[in-house]
Amino acid sequence: IFANMDILYLRIFFFLWFHEENLVMCAVDLFVAGSETTSTTLRWGFLYMAKYPEVQEKVQEEIDRVNGQSRQPSLADRADMPYTDAVLHEVQRIGNIVPLSLHRTAAKGIQIGKHIIPKGTEIIPNLTSVMFDKSEWETPDTFNPQHFLDKEGKFVKRTAFIPFGAGKRVCLGENLAKMELFLFFTSLLQRFSFSFPAGVMPSMEYSLGVTLNPAPYEICAVPRQPEHH
Template sequence: MDLTALGTLILAILISCLVVYSTWDKLYRGRNLPPGPTPLPLVGNLLQIKRGEMVKSLMEVGARYGPVYTLYFGHRPIVILNGYTAVKEALVDQGEEFSGRGRMHSVDKIFDGFGVVFSNGERWKQLRRFSLTTLRNFGMGKRSIEERIQEEAQCLIKELHNFKQKPVDPRNILVQAISNVICSVVFGNRFEYEDLKFLKLINLFNETFLILSSTCGQLQEIIPRIMDYVPGPHQRINPIMERLLVFVSERVKMNQASLDPSSPRDYIDCFITKMQQDNEDPASEFNMRNLLLTVLNLFFAGTETVSTTLRHGFLILLKYPEIQDKLQKEIDSVIGQNRSPSIEDRSKMPYMDAVIHEIQRFSDVIPMNVPHTVIRDTTFRGFTIPKGTDVFPLLCTVLRDPSQFSTPDKFNPCHFLDESGSFKKSDAFMPFSIGKRICLVEGLARMELFLFLTTILQNFTLVSETKFTEEDIAPRMTGFANVPIDYKLSFIPRLV
């Protein structure tokens, strides 16, 4: 090929690319979606996402385009909501329109619209209503679940004494203790800390968190059709979920073999009984697939988020020993050493309440929220969001909104204390999200955080040979979850 022909070919390719890009640009600019950077064919706005830093990138794009903007994951438009006001307007003021569950491609092959977290429409309504009622009947928000947490907290204290003040990574022991609470409700029993098989199983939750937040996990959400064929750690998510489902399935079979419908022992018994009652109802969503996936939802939600928050909390208290000291003085004053903490103590312990709230705000465990979708064509702030469009209400931009928190990027318990030292609520405190899709086990998580942290600080002082920096305690702000750095600490028995 001579130079003239080659030049003509290159020119033709360039002109074709410009025509395609211009057509693509006009096609998407023609919609009345919120503004945003122009996407490219196939990869959308991939170039606007820094490698491995999806959350930071979304916040940076928001700084340019405002509280409501559109970003393209491949060919899919995604509406991003930034800041307290925009998120509240969507999830509360227009809560019905934004009540759908958006897609998470990384787990879609497993859940595929089933289970209480990832379902929509009538299926979601049936499963959520049943789950809330059943969990409430088993003590969610009542004394019986408080007693289960108190008993598990005492088991944890005994286990921590066995470490004999040696430096340890707290991840395993925390995930076991927290998982035992939800296990007692869902499965009807707890597991011993020596059960290494169970520990290995629940550690898969942490691995899932890490993979979802990895660079490959982020890319799978942005360009799933490409990443499905690319090797990498994201390919482990489905096998992990399958292993967890095998465990749940085995537990369900055990319940089926010994079921007494007149005396349900746990959530699984109640669901199986409901399946039998609705056996002839074609509109019923109570079937084996929804049972398995809803139990997996509850198991995951009731284990990893709380244990991860506590790990963040320990790390923060190691960085700020003066805060730990002040918490222990409040514990000694209100509770003393002769009884276990109770949930009634929380109202008398404003500093503990404020510190726990600030740990949740600052650690921001699920910064991007779980995606929503609009269930009908929706007008929002003058823009038109077509039915089925996924929406990311970024919780990180709410929990770090400078109009709501005086030092949003610093750990500061005073965000939740008034001038007299009393606890102060904040409407922008929404680590469990808000609106119709608020976390199903919020009440359980709040009780666990208070009772576990208070009981541990009642009995131990947390110390570490490592001197942690503000950078060490800061959340990574990468992908789906904020997981703290690995660290070790010693639990030193208190002499009061």
């Protein structure tokens, strides 16, 4: 009886709460927060791979060593690909597709250092200030995967890496985004090499929209030669 009542209350809740406006907002969340951010990060990733072919080659060497060119990469492979993981993190850091996090409202008055933030204050975290902090990163304005590697070449998680925000209000899609980025990035680099068309100079300019997008660019995806045994 109690189980049936719980189901009834749940149905009433969704009937009252889930309406057309809510459906539209859920769709917006899915495409803007769930898809657009991942595709934009990948666009930055392939742009940096074309600009830094030596980095791309090292990623492909690691993929070949762990997966070869026939077995599809899986999430279980990420632990064995520290360099690739470092490259993806560096793409997210320097790509900086969400310079400012979503605004928040202080639930209560709080003091941070010498600053007092009254209850009800609208707060917009400046993620860029952390992702390019000269006291946190050795070469903050340069694409450098070594930011996430120790002297032994093992992956190192940096506390200043916060593209998804931090704390209780961290992005709910963080784990999904990381999985998608790894699988798409490794699967494509396993099969293709990315380069600029002949005579085209790489541009790292960006355009500001919902996210920080790379300016439109041309790129060549060349199928890799099959490995020989």
